[in-house]
Amino acid sequence: MLVNGRGTRSIRLAEPSGAPPVPEIIDQTRLPHELRFVLLETLHDAERAIREMWVRGAPLIGVTAAYGMALGARSDPSDGGLESAARRLSSTRPTAVNLGWALKDMVEKLRPVAPASREAAAFEHAGAMAEADVDACRAIGLHGVGIFEQLAASDTPSGELQILTHCNAGWLATVDWGTALAPVYRAHRSGIPLHVWVSETRPRNQGAGLTAWELAEEGIPHTVITDNASGHLLRTGRVDAVITGTDRTTSAGDVCNKIGTYMKAVAARDCEVPFYAAVPGSSIDWKLGEGEAGEIPIEERDGSEVSQVRGLGPDGRMTSVRITREGSRIANFGFDVTPARLVTGLITERGVCPASRKGLASLFPDKAIGEDARG
Amino acid sequence: MLVNGRGTRSIRLAEPSGAPPVPEIIDQTRLPHELRFVLLETLHDAERAIREMWVRGAPLIGVTAAYGMALGARSDPSDGGLESAARRLSSTRPTAVNLGWALKDMVEKLRPVAPASREAAAFEHAGAMAEADVDACRAIGLHGVGIFEQLAASDTPSGELQILTHCNAGWLATVDWGTALAPVYRAHRSGIPLHVWVSETRPRNQGAGLTAWELAEEGIPHTVITDNASGHLLRTGRVDAVITGTDRTTSAGDVCNKIGTYMKAVAARDCEVPFYAAVPGSSIDWKLGEGEAGEIPIEERDGSEVSQVRGLGPDGRMTSVRITREGSRIANFGFDVTPARLVTGLITERGVCPASRKGLASLFPDKAIGEDARG
Numbered sequence: 001m002l003v004n005g006r007g008t009r010s011i012r013l014a015e016p017s018g019a020p021p022v023p024e025i026i027d028q029t030r031l032p033h034e035l036r037f038v039l040l041e042t043l044h045d046a047e048r049a050i051r052e053m054w055v056r057g058a059p060l061i062g063v064t065a066a067y068g069m070a071l072g073a074r075s076d077p078s079d080g081g082l083e084s085a086a087r088r089l090s091s092t093r094p095t096a097v098n099l100g101w102a103l104k105d106m107v108e109k110l111r112p113v114a115p116a117s118r119e120a121a122a123f124e125h126a127g128a129m130a131e132a133d134v135d136a137c138r139a140i141g142l143h144g145v146g147i148f149e150q151l152a153a154s155d156t157p158s159g160e161l162q163i164l165t166h167c168n169a170g171w172l173a174t175v176d177w178g179t180a181l182a183p184v185y186r187a188h189r190s191g192i193p194l195h196v197w198v199s200e201t202r203p204r205n206q207g208a209g210l211t212a213w214e215l216a217e218e219g220i221p222h223t224v225i226t227d228n229a230s231g232h233l234l235r236t237g238r239v240d241a242v243i244t245g246t247d248r249t250t251s252a253g254d255v256c257n258k259i260g261t262y263m264k265a266v267a268a269r270d271c272e273v274p275f276y277a278a279v280p281g282s283s284i285d286w287k288l289g290e291g292e293a294g295e296i297p298i299e300e301r302d303g304s305e306v307s308q309v310r311g312l313g314p315d316g317r318m319t320s321v322r323i324t325r326e327g328s329r330i331a332n333f334g335f336d337v338t339p340a341r342l343v344t345g346l347i348t349e350r351g352v353c354p355a356s357r358k359g360l361a362s363l364f365p366d367k368a369i370g371e372d373a374r375g
Numbered sequence: 376m377l378v379n380g381r382g383t384r385s386i387r388l389a390e391p392s393g394a395p396p397v398p399e400i401i402d403q404t405r406l407p408h409e410l411r412f413v414l415l416e417t418l419h420d421a422e423r424a425i426r427e428m429w430v431r432g433a434p435l436i437g438v439t440a441a442y443g444m445a446l447g448a449r450s451d452p453s454d455g456g457l458e459s460a461a462r463r464l465s466s467t468r469p470t471a472v473n474l475g476w477a478l479k480d481m482v483e484k485l486r487p488v489a490p491a492s493r494e495a496a497a498f499e500h501a502g503a504m505a506e507a508d509v510d511a512c513r514a515i516g517l518h519g520v521g522i523f524e525q526l527a528a529s530d531t532p533s534g535e536l537q538i539l540t541h542c543n544a545g546w547l548a549t550v551d552w553g554t555a556l557a558p559v560y561r562a563h564r565s566g567i568p569l570h571v572w573v574s575e576t577r578p579r580n581q582g583a584g585l586t587a588w589e590l591a592e593e594g595i596p597h598t599v600i601t602d603n604a605s606g607h608l609l610r611t612g613r614v615d616a617v618i619t620g621t622d623r624t625t626s627a628g629d630v631c632n633k634i635g636t637y638m639k640a641v642a643a644r645d646c647e648v649p650f651y652a653a654v655p656g657s658s659i660d661w662k663l664g665e666g667e668a669g670e671i672p673i674e675e676r677d678g679s680e681v682s683q684v685r686g687l688g689p690d691g692r693m694t695s696v697r698i699t700r701e702g703s704r705i706a707n708f709g710f711d712v713t714p715a716r717l718v719t720g721l722i723t724e725r726g727v728c729p730a731s732r733k734g735l736a737s738l739f740p741d742k743a744i745g746e747d748a749r750g
Contacts, residue, residue, distance in 0.1 A: 032700035197706075200681065200698065202577060202601040208682075208699045216700060223704045226577040226681055228602050228635025232673070232711035235637060260603025262610060263638045270641045298607070306575065306601055307583075309684040311696030319696050321686030323575065324583045325407035325591060329598045331572075336607035 001171045001178075001185060002217050003035065009176045010060050011067070011130065013123075014039060020074070021123055023067040027054045028172055032213035033312045040064070043072040043085050050092040050099075056206070057173020058247045058283050059137070062098030063130045065089045069106040070122035077115040082107055094297050097248040097285050102129060130175045136280045137177035139349035144183025144243070144278060145190065147345070147352065151240050151274075152192045160193035160221075162240045164230060164268075167201040167258035168210035169245025169278060179245040179278035181214065183347065188220050196222040197239060199230050201258060203305040203332060227260050234264075234271040242268045242275045243347075249279050251286045251368065253340030253355030254293035259333050265342040274344035277355070281348055286367050290357060293337045303330030376546040376553075376560060377592050378410065384551045385435050386442070386505065388498075389414060395449065396498055398442040402429045403547055407588035408687045415439070418447040418460050425467040425474075431581070432548020433622045433658050434512070437473030438505045440464045444481040445497035452490040457482055469672050472623040472660050477504060505550045511655045512552035514724035519558025519618070519653060520565065522720070522727065526615050526649075527567045535568035535596075537615045539605060539643075542576040542633035543585035544620025544653060554620040554653035556589065558722065563595050571597040572614060574605050576633060578680040578707060602635050609639075609646040617643045617650045618722075624654050626661045626743065628715030628730030629668035634708050640717040649719035652730070656723055661742050665732060668712045678705030 001007065014024040023040045029052065030036045038054060040046050046068030049055050055064045072085030086103045093099055106125060113121045152161045169180035177185060187194055196215055201207035208224050215222040225233070233239050242264055248256040255261065255277045268275040288295060307330055313319030324330065343355035353359035361368035376382065389399040398415045404427065405411045413429060415421050421443030424430050430439045447460030461478045468474055481500060488496045527536045544555035552560060562569055571590055576582035583599050590597040600608070608614050617639055623631040630636065630652045643650040663670060682705055688694030699705065718730035728734035736743035 032703075033697075200577070202575070202603055205698045208703070212703050213700055216703070221704075223706050224678075224681060224699055225706050225708070226602075226634065228577055228633075228638065229706065229708045229711075231638035231641065232634060232708050235711065236669075258603075259601065259607060263603065263606035263642050266606065266642050266645045267638050294611075303599075306599060309686060309696060309698065311684060311698040313688070313694060313696050319688060319694065321684060321688050321694050321696050322408075323580045323684065323686040324599055325588055328407075328583070328587050328591070329596075331598050331600050331604065333600075333604045333607050336604075336610065 001176060001214065004217070010055070010172050011063055011175055013127070023064070025049055025055050025064065026172070028056060028210060029054055030318070032209050033318065040067065040071065043068055043075065043088065046071055047088055047092055050089070053204070057168065057245070058098040059133045059174040059179070059280060061093060062102035062282065063126065063133055063175055065099050066102045066106050066126035066129045069103065069110070070119060070126050073110065073118040073122045077118040079111065082110055094299055098282050101282055133175045133280070134177065136282070136349035137174050137179060137182050140179055140278050140280065140347055141177055141182030141186035143352050144276070144347040145186040147241070147276065147347070148183055148187040148192060148194070156240050157237055160195050161187070162195055162197065162238055164197040164199070164233065164239045164242045164264065165211060166199050166207060166244045166261055166264055168206040168214070170211055170214040172210050172214060173245060179280060180243045181211070182278065183243065184220065185218060188218065194220070196220060197233055198222050198224045199227045199260070200224060201260065202227055230264050231267040234267050234273055239273050242273060244277055246277045246279050246283050247335055248296055249277065249284050249346065250288035250293050251284060251360055252290040252357045253343060253346060253360060255338040255343055255355070256293065256296045256335050257338065259336050262336040262338045265338040269342050275342060276345050276347055277343055279346045279348050281350065281364060281367070284360065284364070284367065293339070296337065298336070299334035301332045301334050303332050306330045306332050376551060376589065379592070385430070385547050386438055386550055388502070398439070400424055400430050400439065401547070403431060403585060404429055405693070407584050408693065415442065415446065418443055418450065418463065421446055422463055422467055425464070428579070432543065433473040434508045434549040434554070434655060435547070436468060437477035437657065438501065438508055438550055440474050441477045441481050441501035441504045444478065444485070445494060445501050448485065448493040448497045452493040454486065457485055469674055473657050476657060508549055508655070509551045511657070511724035512549050512554060512557050515554055515653050515655065515722055516552055516557030516561040518726050519651070519722040520561040522616070522651065522722070523558055523562040523567060523569070531615050532612055535570050536562070537570055537572065537613055539572040539574070539608065539614045539617045539639065540586060541574050541582060541619045541636055541639055543581040543589070545586055545589040547585050547589060548620060554655060555618045556586070557653065558618065559595065560593060563593065569595070571595060572605070572608055573597050573599045574602045574635070575599060576635065577602055605639050606642040609642050609648055614648050617648060619652055621652045621654050621658050622710055623671055624652065624659050624721065625663035625668050626659060626735055627665040627732045628718060628721060628735060630713040630718055630730070631668065631671045631710050632713065634711050637711040637713045640713040644717050650717060651720050651722055652718055654721045654723050656725065656739060656742070659735065659739070659742065668714070671712065673711070674709035676707045676709050678707050681705045681707050
């Protein structure tokens with residue numbers, strides 16, 4: 001998508017002349033105040049980028065981890081090196097299913113390859129994974145825009161389509177296009193008048209910082225609100241549809257996503273506003289069936305993310321301020337689960353389906369067969 | 376309630392020897408980092424204290440406005456002076472019903488009094504209003520603790536009563552005891568094991584800053600969470616009851632309170648957790664009946680409250696950091712309405728009742744007669 005009017009991606013290969021390829025990312029913790037590109041030169045760099053959330057969003061985490069495996073293979077292409085790299089990368093963020101999936105896939109692909117060829121194979125495979133992600137997001141946009149076209153045609157109260165989103169499920173969370181924002185970008189480019197309510201998404205404010213930044217770069221009208229204000233907008237008829245991403249979706253359609261998603265979904269249901277999750281197939285956990293969403297480990301992060309708010313200080317430098325009393329006990333849950341019954345539909349790269357086992361199985365019969373065998 | 380182990384109040388009369396009485400408040404914008412008492416010496420000081428939210432919370436706003444009228448009468452006790460003072464104070468915060476109620480009451484009491492005696496009468500009447508508020512809050516605590524005793528007796532999963540609250544409806548929002556926190560204080564003092572989940576309450580973080588501070592001073596176990604985390608705690612069985620205050624309640628039981636309250640109530644209902652509002656009679660708007668909650672003006676405050684987060688900087692001084700890109704459009708709604716159907720019960724100074732016209736009329740037949748006449 002656009003940055004300063006030019007197309008870019010959240011992760012690309014930089015190839016300085018005569019040097020081996022090096023992945024380049026955006027340090028998203030600096031946004032929206034500073035656009036800083038960072039080269040990942042070692043496995044350690046990739047681990048750090050994921051753990052420190054320079055990159056975030058399930059799909060981008062997966063692709064970054066895949067490039068991390070390639071960097072690992074560059075320094076130690078042995079079987080032990082592969083396994084050690086996968087173990088180190090896997091411990092950086094426990095909830096994102098794409099992380100485990102990408103690492104497993106890389107290990108399976110690389111193990112049969114002779115060590116001397118593993119680096120090249122790893123870069124090739126990580127690149128293919130990135131392209132597959134772009135294709136999936138593009139397809140989510142094409143399927144999702146159909147929903148927006150229908151809603152826009154049905155006489156929205158404000159004369160423009162009012163979308164509410166949460167956190168950042170845009171191109172910064174993927175490689176390009178994004179998941180929840182892909183239909184928004186597509187709708188905007190096809191001329192549907194729309195406006196996006198962007199909830200700030202405490203504690204890390206990815207809505208206020210990243211989603212608003214993406215939308216501004218693309219020229220899409222939007223307004224930042226507190227997470228608390230979402231319910232008021234829904235209740236007063238100022239939202240036509242809610243759309244979020246997902247970090248992990250069970251095969252029964254329960255959506256695990258950024259903390260606060262569940263409250264939006266339950267308020268949307270109360271107000272009869274449709275709630276959609278944009279779900280790349282790679283984020284579906286086929287091992288988890290009905291009633292098993294409780295088995296998803298919910299990452300508890302450091303309390304300082306809540307007590308210390310980071311932003312641009314009066315001197316123009318990134319600064320943190322403490323909003324709690326020193327020593328206050330804090331709990332910081334990263335995700336919550338929205339039960340399938342509150343989800344109007346899942347927008348996948350293969351089409352839109354009801355949030356149910358049957359719905360997902362109709363789009364992913366190849367995957368769901370495993371699910372049947374499991375039961 | 377306790378501060379540094381000694382009982383205090385949110386507004387008191389300071390009477391330096393030989394000087395006329397001067398109201399003293401706490402500048403709540405400095406909490407939890409600094410405890411600063413401020414003297415209100417003029418009508419202008421009182422206006423500023425309310426507008427700048429040095430004092431906040433519907434009951435405390437009402438009492439501060441009453442003292443503001445007394446300060447106004449000190450400098451201009453004429454009829455014109457009374458009316459001008461009431462007009463100026465009334466424009467400081469549009470949503471809090473107590474503000475209009477207190478000002479009307481003061482004007483009605485003072486108009487028949489000879490101008491020379493108005494200052495003394497005004498201080499006396501403002502003092503009585505403060506005492507009446509303390510009595511009401513004390514009574515809310517006594518009625519509410521009965522609910523907590525029942526819940527605690529019914530085998531709570533954690534072995535202690537888990538309460539979720541929002542914003543600050545403690546003694547800092549009233550004169551003493553608080554509304555939503557009064558039953559919490561009472562329960563704690565009577566030995567019921569309990570723990571309070573304190574949602575930070577963006578944009579101004581009155582939960583993280585004020586409620587957590589109050590509870591810490593009183594020695595009550597508590598944990599600060601993001602507003603977004605409330606739904607996750609409810610869904611995973613970690614909350615036994617939700618209790619909030621109210622800024623205005625319609626005669627039909629619809630609760631207008633700090634933005635974010637509605638989402639807590641709707642999630643609580645989805646999770647079958649009881650949701651209570653602590654409602655002093657003074658905050659009931661008898662003019663608004665069924666389906667008329669939409670007529671409550673919802674204060675829209677400056678967007679900088681969302682974009683700029685205020686806290687203690689690394690240098691130990693109060694600092695603001697910007698979390699949005701410069702120029703991002705922001706909407707900042709102060710309140711939302713929780714429909715009566717989502718409210719398990721209203722805890723008033725006269726007892727607990729269902730959130731309905733009939734329920735409130737049973738406790739306030741004297742007021743509800745006016746409501747009948749209205750219809």
